[in-house]
Amino acid sequence: MSLVRYAGFTLKSAALWVALATTVFCLVLAALLLLAVALFIFIDQHWGAAPAAALTALALLFIAAQVLLAGALIFGRVRRRQPDLFGEATSTIAMLTSLANLFIRRDPKRAVLLSLLAGIVTEYFTRAE
Numbered sequence: 001m002s003l004v005r006y007a008g009f010t011l012k013s014a015a016l017w018v019a020l021a022t023t024v025f026c027l028v029l030a031a032l033l034l035l036a037v038a039l040f041i042f043i044d045q046h047w048g049a050a051p052a053a054a055l056t057a058l059a060l061l062f063i064a065a066q067v068l069l070a071g072a073l074i075f076g077r078v079r080r081r082q083p084d085l086f087g088e089a090t091s092t093i094a095m096l097t098s099l100a101n102l103f104i105r106r107d108p109k110r111a112v113l114l115s116l117l118a119g120i121v122t123e124y125f126t127r128a129e
Helices: 003-047 049-080 085-106 108-126
Strands: none
Touching (some): 003 049, 003 085
16 A cells, blocks of 8 residues: 555544544543532432532542543554554655656656756745745
């Protein structure tokens, strides 16, 4: 798979995963909020408002710590499985080199003119003012 196709596939997959993760995150957040309210109401009926608020906050902090730990484990595994971009880059460079070689063999005069034009354009855009 070429580098450009691989990048396109990766971006499309990432966009879909972000949309899915955002939707699931919102639903889970709403469910946790309702559970926290229910816990607060239940504790408030038995012990009062102050202990209910404290216990609900501790429960939510415990859940947040678990989510943070799970996220760190997941992202740690994702970082270890990154694709070999050096191999993809070398195959793309080899493809471009063979394409340039074919172009030069087919019409050397046009290749020289296009490389001269490309050099002029590059010099124009990279010129420091």
